[in-house]
Amino acid sequence: MPDGLRSFRELCAEHGIAVTHQRQVLYETMQSMYGHPSPEEVFDAVKRRIPSISLATVYKNIHLFVESGVFRELSIHHGTLRVEMNKVPHHHLVCSVCKRISDLADEELPLQAPSMPGGFLVERISVDVIGICPDCQRRPN
């Protein structure tokens, strides 16, 4: 039995999900990609090994990986356009349950300007404190 399969089996067992061929190839492909590719980019990459795979399967399995704890979702407030109307520099409190975003004064969370690697030109630094807001804690589930 090849190494890759053995460890993928273990991973699936740990997270309580079934082992399928597309699942394994999807997992390996995602692990091998640089950065944080979009579902379409993942789909294109996986198609090179499984030409018949469908985009729906890619989505279903990415969600399964997130729900079962294999991966974690980035960018909680993805989905709709949000705009900054507050001119004063500040950070954000993002509720992972209701997705509401509120402001947090800058002084509450000091941060030092960093020197970036490889010539990345910094415009601004955005800090999101992700958690559960008082309302959602009170109204559980």
Next chain:
Amino acid sequence: MPDGLRSFRELCAEHGIAVTHQRQVLYETMQSMYGHPSPEEVFDAVKRRIPSISLATVYKNIHLFVESGVFRELSIHHGTLRVEMNKVPHHHLVCSVCKRISDLADEELPLQAPSMPGGFLVERISVDVIGICPDCQRRPN
């Protein structure tokens, strides 16, 4: 001439955009809303003052406000689902031109755990360094 109109005229003049009734009501409504409402929420609020306004107008004007510098866009990497595959704690470098996301080691940007206001239960802190990546600096436009 009412106060609100005078200052909105000035704001539009500063940013080089025309003054329209829907524009002003939209601006005032957005300013008065708590947090960072979605376009749909803004639409519903504006409809109370201009029942005939269309959602397309809300979108067009929110974009105009962003382009002309009245407001600023939040959440650069909104649009498609992105997943975290890296188990090691780290931050993100987000290119505002090509939207690519890469990882930045934790130690490059030290951060202290804050005490949050009003019983917000913190799960994690997400830091995005937003700017322009070397590739996009090289390939201007």
Next chain:
DNA sequence: CTGATTGCAAACGGTTTGCAGGCTT
């Protein structure tokens, strides 16, 4: 008066869902 803006309806693009057949356990 000229060009920008509005409201409508249709188009779009990313994502989700329902379903019949096939695979995992």
Next chain:
DNA sequence: AAGCCTGCAAACCGTTTGCAATCAG
């Protein structure tokens, strides 16, 4: 054998676009 998983196509939903009528400068 039972149920989960796959691929397909259609549905969805937030957003954008084309257009004719109207408004601002």
